[in-house]
Amino acid sequence: MTAAHGEQSAVRVFYACVLPLQLRPEVGEIARATARRVHGRPVPADNLHLTLAFIGEIASSRLPTLIDVGAMQRGGAMTLVLDRLGGFKRAGVAWLGSSRPPVELGRFAAALARALVAAGIARDERPFHPHVTIARRCHVSPDEQPIGPYSWGIDGFELLQSETGREGARYRRLAKWPLTIEPEHPER
Numbered sequence: 786m787t788a789a790h791g792e793q794s795a796v797r798v799f800y801a802c803v804l805p806l807q808l809r810p811e812v813g814e815i816a817r818a819t820a821r822r823v824h825g826r827p828v829p830a831d832n833l834h835l836t837l838a839f840i841g842e843i844a845s846s847r848l849p850t851l852i853d854v855g856a857m858q859r860g861g862a863m864t865l866v867l868d869r870l871g872g873f874k875r876a877g878v879a880w881l882g883s884s885r886p887p888v889e890l891g892r893f894a895a896a897l898a899r900a901l902v903a904a905g906i907a908r909d910e911r912p913f914h915p916h917v918t919i920a921r922r923c924h925v926s927p928d929e930q931p932i933g934p935y936s937w938g939i940d941g942f943e944l945l946q947s948e949t950g951r952e953g954a955r956y957r958r959l960a961k962w963p964l965t966i967e968p969e970h971p972e973r
């Protein structure tokens with residue numbers, strides 16, 4: 786059956802914060818240098834991102850729900866200081882992360898996860914470890930080490946569709962939302 790006859794097409798999607806343009810040249814260079822060192826594939830600078838919630842394959846008919854869930858989220862801008870380089874050995878990836886990720890980032894990802902459950906969307910249950918993957922298919926796992934620091938002012942998030950082509954993954958933005966809401970009850 787073809788899509789025209791009612792078959793549901795599936796898409797692979799996730800919510801993420803995309804690395805801002807001004808950090809891409811430097812982090813892209815770190816990605817290339819790290820990939821050389823660990824015999825892996827660097828993530829192209831324009832693909833660098835931090836995943837907030839991974840959905841995976843889902844019927845494209847559910848996209849409006851995913852867009853509604855994204856639009857419902859409220860949060861303020863936050864600063865993520867990328868100051869660690871490390872690897873997930875089993876996954877064969879190298880990443881940049883933070884020794885002190887802002888608590889709001891974990892809270893935001895948790896709220897998004899809850900909203901997805903409430904909307905009946907199955908989501909990957911892995912605990913949230915904020916990181917930016919910089920290289921894949923690494924043959925060696927880099928020792929965790931300090932890097933930068935690179936200060937990332939996170940002021941929005943996106944719903945991305947992942948398409949795998951011959952040259953690797955390509956991400957298409959399906960929706961984007963700002964993070965500009967002041968907290969109602971700021972913590973003292």
Ligand code: 2AM
Binds near residue numbers: 799834835
């Ligand atoms: P990774 O960079 O750590 O591999 C697009 O594939 C994004 O979704 C990547 O950032 C990837 O994380 C993340 N991702 C892929 N599969 C995932 C899974 N099963 N659980 C959580 N995140 C996943």
